[in-house]
Amino acid sequence: EAQVTQNPRYLITVTGKKLTVTCSQNMNHEYMSWYRQDPGLGLRQIYYSMNVEVTDKGDVPEGYKVSRKEKRNFPLILESPSPNQTSLYFCASSLSSPQETQYFGPGTRLLVL
Amino acid sequence: GQQLNQSPQSMFIQEGEDVSMNCTSSSIFNTWLWYKQDPGEGPVLLIALYKAGELTSNGRLTAQFGITRKDSFLNISASIPSDVGIYFCAGQPTGNQFYFGTGTSLTVIP
Numbered sequence: 001e002a003q004v005t006q007n008p009r010y011l012i013t014v015t016g017k018k019l020t021v022t023c024s025q026n027m028n029h030e031y032m033s034w035y036r037q038d039p040g041l042g043l044r045q046i047y048y049s050m051n052v053e054v055t056d057k058g059d060v061p062e063g064y065k066v067s068r069k070e071k072r073n074f075p076l077i078l079e080s081p082s083p084n085q086t087s088l089y090f091c092a093s094s095l096s097s098p099q100e101t102q103y104f105g106p107g108t109r110l111l112v113l
Numbered sequence: 114g115q116q117l118n119q120s121p122q123s124m125f126i127q128e129g130e131d132v133s134m135n136c137t138s139s140s141i142f143n144t145w146l147w148y149k150q151d152p153g154e155g156p157v158l159l160i161a162l163y164k165a166g167e168l169t170s171n172g173r174l175t176a177q178f179g180i181t182r183k184d185s186f187l188n189i190s191a192s193i194p195s196d197v198g199i200y201f202c203a204g205q206p207t208g209n210q211f212y213f214g215t216g217t218s219l220t221v222i223p
Contacts, residue, residue: 004155033211042117042119042201042214042215043156043203043213044114045212045213048209048211050209056209058210058211059115060114090156092155097209098205098211099144099161099205100161101161102158104155104156105155106154107153107154107155
């Protein structure tokens with residue numbers, strides 16, 4: 001089944017404790033992206049990747065890192081999480097650009113205490 | 114960053130009614146897309162628009178790419194209970210960054 005998977009689905013952590021949210025797609029898509037969703041703000045793009053080893057900042061990249069060592073994986077790293085990073089995070093992928101259909105993962109709900 | 118303002122913010126309608134929502138941006142967009150998010154799920158693409166003035170339908174849904182390229186509209190005809198969810202406009206100005214609107218929450222009362 002074609003899908004985007006994220007892990008973990010729920011995470012509670014404390015300020016400053018490094019964490020990684022994994023994202024994997026099995027559709028051989030070139031484009032992958034991370035978004036955060038906050039009430040009243042919609043989804044905001046954090047980072048995106050046009051292909052392996054090619055990543056770029058989205059609208060709200062501060063406090064986040066990403067890597068794209070393999071085509072299928074696009075982990076999101078929070079080196080030192082803070083409470084303002086409490087949010088719902090979505091990973092998405094599309095064939096080659098965001099103008100095409102983006103397929104979203106199920107979301108990761110993060111709480112930073 | 115870009116601001117995509119959607120209105121209305123929320124709607125409560127009777128089943129069978131038609132729905133209209135719109136999205137405006139502060140700058141010109143090259144692509145407009147409309148996504149729907151069901152509770153507890155990620156967004157799913159409904160309609161994609163690639164040319165100014167383009168009018169596209171998908172079943173009971175119709176969307177238009179505004180002539181000014183700074184707005185887009187989504188209409189849903191004869192709403193049904195499964196239309197409940199949050200509708201997001203989204204798009205791409207120049208470059209590869211991608212933006213979502215603030216969302217319109219739709220509630221359909223049977």
